[in-house]
Amino acid sequence: MTQADSAVAAAGWDYSPAPERTRPEIDSEYGLFIDGEFKKPRSGKVFDTINPATGERLARIAEANEDDVDAAMAAARAAGPKWARMKGRERGKYLFRLARRIQECARELAVLESMDGGKPIRESRDVDLPLVAQHFFYHAGWADKLQWAFAGRTVRPRGVCAQIIPWNFPLLMAAWKLAPALACGNTVVLKPAETTPLTALHLARLLQEIDLPPGVVNIVTGAGETGRLVASHSAVRKVAFTGSTEVGRTLMRETAAREIPLTLELGGKSPNIVFADAPIDQAIEGVVSGIWFNQGHVCCAGSRLFVEESILETFVAALRDRMKQLRLGDPLDKNTDIGAINSQGQLERIRSLVRIGQEEGAILHDVQAAPLPSKGCWFPPCFFTGVQPSHTLAREEVFGPVLSVMSFRTPEEAIRRANATPYGLAAGIWTDKGSKIFEIASRMDAGIVWCNTYNQFDAAAPFGGVKESGFGREGGLHGLRAYVR
Amino acid sequence: MLAQRAASFTKRSIKAESKRAGLRLAVSMVDLTTLEGADSPELVRALCRRAISPCPTPLDPPVPSVAAVCIYPRLVPIVREALAGSSVRVASVATGFPSGQAPLEMRLQDTQAAIEAGADEIDMVISRGAFLAGRFDEVADEVRAVQEVCGDAHLKVILETGELETPDNIRRCADLVIDAASRDRAVQDGEVFVKTSTGKMSPAATMPSVLLLLESVRDHFNATGVRIGVKPAGGIRRAKAALHLLVMVRETVGQDWLTPDLFRIGASSLLDDLVRQLLWTSRGCYAAMHDVAVT
Numbered sequence: 001m002t003q004a005d006s007a008v009a010a011a012g013w014d015y016s017p018a019p020e021r022t023r024p025e026i027d028s029e030y031g032l033f034i035d036g037e038f039k040k041p042r043s044g045k046v047f048d049t050i051n052p053a054t055g056e057r058l059a060r061i062a063e064a065n066e067d068d069v070d071a072a073m074a075a076a077r078a079a080g081p082k083w084a085r086m087k088g089r090e091r092g093k094y095l096f097r098l099a100r101r102i103q104e105c106a107r108e109l110a111v112l113e114s115m116d117g118g119k120p121i122r123e124s125r126d127v128d129l130p131l132v133a134q135h136f137f138y139h140a141g142w143a144d145k146l147q148w149a150f151a152g153r154t155v156r157p158r159g160v161c162a163q164i165i166p167w168n169f170p171l172l173m174a175a176w177k178l179a180p181a182l183a184c185g186n187t188v189v190l191k192p193a194e195t196t197p198l199t200a201l202h203l204a205r206l207l208q209e210i211d212l213p214p215g216v217v218n219i220v221t222g223a224g225e226t227g228r229l230v231a232s233h234s235a236v237r238k239v240a241f242t243g244s245t246e247v248g249r250t251l252m253r254e255t256a257a258r259e260i261p262l263t264l265e266l267g268g269k270s271p272n273i274v275f276a277d278a279p280i281d282q283a284i285e286g287v288v289s290g291i292w293f294n295q296g297h298v299c300c301a302g303s304r305l306f307v308e309e310s311i312l313e314t315f316v317a318a319l320r321d322r323m324k325q326l327r328l329g330d331p332l333d334k335n336t337d338i339g340a341i342n343s344q345g346q347l348e349r350i351r352s353l354v355r356i357g358q359e360e361g362a363i364l365h366d367v368q369a370a371p372l373p374s375k376g377c378w379f380p381p382c383f384f385t386g387v388q389p390s391h392t393l394a395r396e397e398v399f400g401p402v403l404s405v406m407s408f409r410t411p412e413e414a415i416r417r418a419n420a421t422p423y424g425l426a427a428g429i430w431t432d433k434g435s436k437i438f439e440i441a442s443r444m445d446a447g448i449v450w451c452n453t454y455n456q457f458d459a460a461a462p463f464g465g466v467k468e469s470g471f472g473r474e475g476g477l478h479g480l481r482a483y484v485r
Numbered sequence: 486m487l488a489q490r491a492a493s494f495t496k497r498s499i500k501a502e503s504k505r506a507g508l509r510l511a512v513s514m515v516d517l518t519t520l521e522g523a524d525s526p527e528l529v530r531a532l533c534r535r536a537i538s539p540c541p542t543p544l545d546p547p548v549p550s551v552a553a554v555c556i557y558p559r560l561v562p563i564v565r566e567a568l569a570g571s572s573v574r575v576a577s578v579a580t581g582f583p584s585g586q587a588p589l590e591m592r593l594q595d596t597q598a599a600i601e602a603g604a605d606e607i608d609m610v611i612s613r614g615a616f617l618a619g620r621f622d623e624v625a626d627e628v629r630a631v632q633e634v635c636g637d638a639h640l641k642v643i644l645e646t647g648e649l650e651t652p653d654n655i656r657r658c659a660d661l662v663i664d665a666a667s668r669d670r671a672v673q674d675g676e677v678f679v680k681t682s683t684g685k686m687s688p689a690a691t692m693p694s695v696l697l698l699l700e701s702v703r704d705h706f707n708a709t710g711v712r713i714g715v716k717p718a719g720g721i722r723r724a725k726a727a728l729h730l731l732v733m734v735r736e737t738v739g740q741d742w743l744t745p746d747l748f749r750i751g752a753s754s755l756l757d758d759l760v761r762q763l764l765w766t767s768r769g770c771y772a773a774m775h776d777v778a779v780t
Contacts, residue, residue: 012740013506013731018498122496279652281700282486317707325736334498453486 015327018334020121024108026198029060032068032221033204035075036214042067047223049197052118052377053331053340061197064220066229069189072218073235076160076187079215084157084185088144095140095182097210102133105206109199113171114331116198118340118377119294121332131457132175135475138459139179142480146184149477155484157185158261159237162230165200166243167193167342168297168399173242174200176463176474178217184483186238187216191230193243194223195343236260240482242299245397245423245468263472263482265299265464267397268425271418272302272454273408273440276311278430284315284322286428286454287403292326292381293455296401297342299469300426302454303398305383306414309407316365316385316405324367326381338401341377350379350400357393362386362404389420397423411440419445424467428454447473487652491692494733504728505766510743511727512539512548512759516576516716516751518555520583520684526563529556533567540760541777544767551756552745553606557582558595561602576606576641580631583645583683585610589627596634606639607631608751610683613648616658624658625665632666632677640666641678641716641749646694647686655694659701663713667705675746678714684751689719695730699737712741718751724762727755 029046031038043065048057064072083091102109109132110124119128146155161181165173170192181188192200204219220226224247231239232254239255241248242265255262272290274283290302307315331339341347358364368380383403387394393404408414418427427446429437441449447465450456457463462473473479499507517536519529533554540548553574554564561577568575577599581587587595596607609631615623632640642662646655659679666677679698682689695717702713715738717730727750734742742748757777764772 013510013735013743014503015497015499016501016503018500126496279487282490285486285490334496 015335017330019330020111020114020332020334022107022111024112024202026059026112030062030197030201030221032062032064032072033201033217033219034068034072035218036208036212038204039071041065042071047194049116049195050343051115052195052342052344053115053373055376058116058198061194061201061221063222064226064229069220069226069229069233072189072220073160073233075215075218076189077235079213080159080187083187083213083216086185088146088185091183091185092140092143094210094212095136095143095179098206098212099133099136099140101206101210102129102136106130106133109171109202111332112202113199114339117167117170117196118331118342119297120336120339121334122336123294128169128172131459132172135172135175135179135459139183142180143183146480146484149480150484155184158483158485159186160235161186161188161238161240161483162233162236163188163190164227164231164241164243165190165192166299167196168294168299170196171199171203174203177240177242180474180479181240181483182216184480186483189218189220189230189233189236191220191222191227194221197221231255238483239263240472241265248470261482263464263474264470265472265474266468266470267399268299268301268423268465268469269304269395269397269421270300270302270423270426270428270446271304271306271421272428273306273414273418273430274308274311274315275411275431275433275436276308277432278452279432280311280315280318282452283430284318286430286450286452287319288322288326290428290454291383291403292338292401295338295341295379297346297399298455300448300455301399302426302428303403304394304418304421305403305405306408306418307405308414309409312407319383319405320365320367323365323381323383324369328368328370328378328380329373338381341379341400344377346399347377347379350398350402353392353396353398353400354382354402357384357387357391357402360388360391360393362388362391362393389417395421411436415440415443419443422468423465425465425469426450487693487696491696491733494692494736495729497729497732499728499732505763507728507731508724508759508763508766509549511724511731511750512551512756512763514745514748514750515551515756515759516553516555516718516749517551517756518684518718518751518753520555520557520578524556524560526560529554529560529563530567533564533573535756536573537568537571539756540763542764544763548760548763552749555608555751558599558602558604561599561604565603574605575603576608577602577604578608578610580609580627582608582610583685585612586614589630592627593630593634596631600634600636600638604638606641607635608641608643608680610643610645611658611662613645616649616661617654621661625661628662628665629669639676639678641680641714642666643680643683643718644698645683645686646681646691646697647688652693652697655697656701659698663701663705667709667711672711672713674712675714678716678749680716680718680751682719684719687720690717690721692729692733696733696737699734703738706738712747714747714749715742716749716751721750721752722754722758724755724758727759
């Protein structure tokens, strides 16, 4: 070996910082997007949106009050008849144009998403943005084919849709909500999450650029109260919500009283079941994607891992080794695997659940070598072994990078324990045996079952849950149903 | 998930200092190879000079020598002489390369000849036919027989992953070879390598196939504490591909394997691109191909 090589060998070969250099233009203040224009809030109130990786303010965002929501609803209602009458192929053109424009601006939007939400640029660039564009392309295709989507029926749009979206995939959730609604001829009042409103507001700019008729999409920002005003407004003919089960329950009561159709995509505590005959390295990748993708801020996160007892020890050791490879840090570094926790509030929730897990006697495995950054919201990826079904960590959604590992002996036990949760969003099954896959998959109480893979999303594949994970589907033909009558 | 994981390594962004260090590391791991019917002593001598000092322009720090020169047995004496006094090792393919279809006796003689001519390392091929027909003992026996002939020379076992086709086959074959080579003897770190391909067919060293070998080697290390080497070969032409391989090694078996003693890259034209990229890191502009390729 030459000197240079031994220097490499001694110090180890590490990756130099590789920051994404694209910097989108961020205004200091954003208004409400109503009737095709950004307007100052009548409330006169603003709130900050923070970069969770640094704790710094990115922009001031308008907070919509009752008057503002009224204005947005009036715009949506006024734009409704013309938009609904428009030929499907014309509506489709707007969606195609939007999809292409999103692709053109993909890098800026990805960076913005990472700055506002803390997720690694690798994910916003390679997962979020491609899926956003795909969702609009896919639904643009449906716009002039609705009579084939609903054979034998002449479908009509529902009218004004209230759509409330979460902070974990801000732009992607906006796409999941807007695309089917617009393809079917509805008009929309959308409320992004208060911690991550920026990409939706930049999407509004793209809507201006493609000349979408004013009022067809209106975006009002604010916190829970704004969301309540949007969902309970008298102009609304359809409510779609993605978020917590708690808020979902409230919405269900309110919409039921007014006979407003509702779709809910709520929380989860999804199981990943690994049998002894599974290819271990691949199952490990599935588990990693299942729980540490987007810092675990994923409603379908595989947060309960069931491993067949005979391979438990091997599997846990392999998982520890794999976890060491995850790089936590600056979300804008292209080599970052784990970014920042979305908000201080969420960080505190994760911390408290982890503390409870330790108090209840589960064993924490946390192998991050590097110290956490001093500023911003951070939590290391970790997992717990020795988790009992009665433990809080086995029952409550953490919505963070925290995995609970449990074991089972027989397939019946695996099925019973996997289904023993109020939730039913997703499930993962890992085995080399096809017959086992069919048997177990058919007995999972879950809206989505992934076999020998995890976290596969496609605009054509319906996504949604059962039990307390909600009802209704997003994506595919099934997703269109909620937006027609 | 195998393909997904293998692709994830290609998403790492290797820039600045890590790129410079990675390129130099990759150069030091190259088994500079020529395995053509038309190989001449003159050509091979030129290759050896290039192996010893790969970069015609002096750089600071100097570009390291490659790990080995890999040729057919007949050329071993010439290479031995040309590399005398350098750190570059002499590697010879043997055992009826590339198909391994000759009778075992002849394949052992082939190996014997290479060893006697002074080869430091033997790149053997296994009988893929026997493996695919399920005659695993036959494959294990031939690995041990060749190992016997090798003596102190290091042994690299070529699986020809393109012919094994499925991930299951590749992983099983790697486990089989590693187990056969270390069953009755204490194998030193880096004494035995598993190698993806002959380079005579496509697909060769794909990212998933290399990942499978690395995983097999990692599991063997976890079970026994012995470090088996890995050598992807075939179709690796670009510096970027070499850096992707280093990323995969780093994140699968760890830093320990980032040495030519445990990881090699079998290639003929890769060195040109590695040198070109190294020149770029110092000059800030690309050297023309004819500036770097002297063979």
